[in-house]
Amino acid sequence: MFEPTLARPEAVAAPSALVDGEPAAPRVAAGTKMDVSHLDLSYGRTHVLRDVSLSFPEKEVCALIGPSGCGKSTLLKTLNRMNELAPGCSVSGLVTLDGTDIYRDLDAQEVRRRVGMVFQQPNPFPMSIFDNVAYGPRTHGVRDRDELEGRVEQALRDAALWDEVKDRLKRSALGLSGGQQQRLCIARALAAQPEVLLLDESTSALDPISCAKIEELVISLKGSYTVVMVTHNMLQALRISDTCAFFLMGEMVEAGPTETLFTSPTDPRCADYVAGRFG
Numbered sequence: 001m002f003e004p005t006l007a008r009p010e011a012v013a014a015p016s017a018l019v020d021g022e023p024a025a026p027r028v029a030a031g032t033k034m035d036v037s038h039l040d041l042s043y044g045r046t047h048v049l050r051d052v053s054l055s056f057p058e059k060e061v062c063a064l065i066g067p068s069g070c071g072k073s074t075l076l077k078t079l080n081r082m083n084e085l086a087p088g089c090s091v092s093g094l095v096t097l098d099g100t101d102i103y104r105d106l107d108a109q110e111v112r113r114r115v116g117m118v119f120q121q122p123n124p125f126p127m128s129i130f131d132n133v134a135y136g137p138r139t140h141g142v143r144d145r146d147e148l149e150g151r152v153e154q155a156l157r158d159a160a161l162w163d164e165v166k167d168r169l170k171r172s173a174l175g176l177s178g179g180q181q182q183r184l185c186i187a188r189a190l191a192a193q194p195e196v197l198l199l200d201e202s203t204s205a206l207d208p209i210s211c212a213k214i215e216e217l218v219i220s221l222k223g224s225y226t227v228v229m230v231t232h233n234m235l236q237a238l239r240i241s242d243t244c245a246f247f248l249m250g251e252m253v254e255a256g257p258t259e260t261l262f263t264s265p266t267d268p269r270c271a272d273y274v275a276g277r278f279g
């Protein structure tokens, strides 16, 4: 076991700061689900994120784009404190969920329950389809069989997988196709009833049909969840995201409504990237 060396983030605009003895109101705009302010992150001596500030509007999809190694996945992991699991990681700045500082004022387990994550490669547990989806609720103390069954069915329906698996819930999840496995992983994340869903290149390992199903799924999830996704697929970002942020070498270069970012970006580096001239 290693000890994470996470530095306590220095609150830049701590929502819990006292002003004249009264708690200050959260300094995030209405409609903002998560907010990142002046975030810096290093792995040992490698400075990976530099003074990143970015807001994630509630119940919208935000795509993080940029060339390989620019820090997209690292930023994603700071949103549910997964970065703490990497040795030598230190972070400063402020990350809030509904205006609350997730590093100072929330427990890491609570953050990870409220902010779920799905990875690039489908990673179902070697257990039944039912047990995969029930895993989160069980971990959070749900024991009642009816409640568990209800949660599993709802999550599988939300992940557009119920009809394909309802007759084989006791069979191994490893027998599903890659695309089905990834939707199962989304169902597993949804069963924990998160408020935010992080998708880290979650379609890049899939065939085009499975990829299209996940894209449809993400579109259907907005309205219920706030989604932040990392993608290398510009067309995918254009198809399914509402807002988009372009990163380069650890800096957030430009962010805004996806259509604006793709049709009339202000920064020439962003213009070159979305036009496919590099990356």
Ligand SMILES: Nc1ncnc2c1ncn2[C@@H]1O[C@H](COP(=O)(O)OP(=O)(O)OP(=O)(O)O)[C@@H](O)[C@H]1O
Binding pocket: 043, 046, 048, 066, 067, 068, 069, 070, 071, 072, 073, 074, 075, 086, 087, 230
């Ligand atoms: N656990 C870690 N320890 C040390 N360095 C890391 C770690 N994770 C990532 N890095 C480094 O941080 C930088 C950003 O990596 P990150 O994975 O966030 O980039 P990315 O934009 O998501 O890249 P890609 O698109 O290729 O997935 C890279 O230089 C990477 O080598």
